[in-house]
Amino acid sequence: MKYSLAACIGAAALTIGLPSQAQEKIEWSGFGNIAAGMTTGSDDQLFGYDNDLDFNPETLFALQAKASLSDKLTVTTQLMSRGSDDFDLGVEWAYLQYQLTDSTSVNMGKLRLPLYIYSDSLDVGYSYHWLRTPQSVYRVAFDNYTGVSVQHNAFVGDFIFNTQVIAGTVKDDVEAGGSELSQAELNNLIGFNASAIYNNLTMRIAYYQTNDTNIHLQEIDTLLTSLEQIGAGDVASELEASEDKGSFAGIGFMYDNFNWFVGAEYTQLEVENSYIPKQRSSYITAGKRFENWSLHATLGQTDDEIVDAEQRFTVPAPQLQGIVNQVLGGVVNEATYSSVGVNFNVAPGAVFKFDVTHSDDKRTDASDVLVSAAVQFVF
Template sequence: MKKSSILVFLTAFICFSATAEINFSGFGTIAGGMTSSSDEYLDGYNDDFDMKAGSFFAIQGSSDLGDGLTATIQIMSRGDNDWDPKFSWAYLSYEANDQWRLLLGRQRAPLFLYSDYLDVSYAYHWIRPPTAVYDLPFDSFDGIGSIYTANFDDSTLTTHVVFGNNTDKQVLFSGTPIQTEFKQILGGSLTWNYDWLTLRGAYFQSDLTFPFEQGAANSTAADLAALQAGWGQTPFAYIGNELAVNDDKGVFTELGLQIDKNDWLFIAEVTKVTIDHTILPEQSSWYTSLGKRMGSVMLHATYGVNKDTDKSHLLANSDVPLGVDPGLDYLYGVTQGAIASLEDDSPFYTIGARWDFHDSAAVKFEFTNTKNQITDKDANLFQVAIVSVF
């Protein structure tokens, strides 16, 4: 939505406060970071100190309309988007009773352990959750959600089910933005909380479209588009169709654990993404994190792995005859190289500290190292941030 449209909406929303009670709150992060050398790029940073890539502010407004109906909006402005404001949430919720709530509109998908407050850095110990795991192309959707909470003697079980679409998200494919479509997003999460222990699981599926031809300025995307066209001129056009991501089913699963007892915090989360009949690899990611509170300071360490397994079986299971036609041999070899280039095996670790120097603000310091074991390249990232809620 354009800035002028948002200003008009906000003016109307504020004027509406004359007749309805509206509660405003906000949160923000001012972060700076840089990598250790000129050939390193990690999480939007290079070796030039940058204070835009990880900085943002958001304002959230909610109004109780009576009879269980509530309106909620959240507008976020990110530094890496030239501070252009954008609606991240805009939904109506209906509280049918103390256990069940229905949501309609743009809302957050409950994909991860920290999805509910993914952007509220003040709510957790990192500057942001590990991007090697929290790297899905979308985190919000337009649709319907249902939250049911069952309270037991000493524990709570929450079921969150959603259905909707996201067709306005761009992802970086080898450095070039590509418009994506996630249609018929269906799934949910199940979370059990007992005092200091939280267990959760999530399952989602969606029909995905990644139009590689839109990345013609990018060599990888352009090569894939050319390969699809090339196979289309052979009797083995089905291989080109397998390379494409066009209305294909993707599945995401997650398991999470959190132990927050006394001054110790332990978190573990594992995710898996599969997209059948496409060139995109199967992705398995996990991390564990341990933190120790010492008064207003927390020290923490995180270790994890992001592993992408290439789809080499797309060619291995084909019936393409090799050694018969030089053109087919060349096409086969180039395709084999393109598939292998998407393989990844990158362990990472983060060490950091959080200091709550104010009732509504904290300063955080972090060092992250990641190593691509396929290319044998390291990247080191230093970050500092001030996070707040207001």
């Protein structure tokens, strides 16, 4: 849902006009990212950038309000404005939280889908060392779901365990691979994530599944229509990502002793009996902190498993078989990424980051280099 800037200014004015007792119950916070980047080659394109200096792809601003309705019940709303969306304002989070016990809470509403280690702070660049999270892994096209989550914390010896169980639906217009998707819909989504913290080490696992995945890519839908028109409806049905079972699994760790750090994540996504390839993604990262600055490097890889159309079925029209193979190959990502970054703490709650990322596409033999910088802050 998008809002005009005038509407949000009006909402802020109404908030200021509330009685002081009501205002005292609201906790305000926010964060931002002013980023710029460009590729070094005239034909290079990476993460939404090309060889023209651009501030829009990763610049964003967010304001969050948390209000206490009682000792146990709170409501949280987060509004965000992204340069990639022409700075239209949208509701990123909107949920109620009920504190069942000191260690267990229930959240209900529009929530962040907790796929990765840094899912909760995905947009808060200040909270991690990268300028952007590794795109080799953090590439699922949707970030939020509507539903419920139950979170429990426990202390066992020197370990801190955190377990979260979720259930809900995803329904959103998203963009992936440079193509606009019609509404992506995941129904009956359930899953969990669990983490264990021991001193400076955090380990995490996650698993989610749905029995009703519906994702429509315009190019794929055109191909499916052509298959149906030549009498290959069974082939179209098998390729279509409609009411199919989908699953996501992830594992990762991060060791950080505030002097140096090292971490890694591996994820695997699969939508059975569809055109969507099995997506296998990973990265490893390490860095060193100094007094007011830090240096870090990251290696990432995507290794999708292409859907072999010729082995799974035969298209009646030979000329269309080649088109099927080409389209299916177009949604596969096989690439390696390497990046080096340096961060400078410019003020309490603000950091300047500089990053150089190199990408090698194994399927097209394309090599791209992106140079980017950002000021990321919280308040």
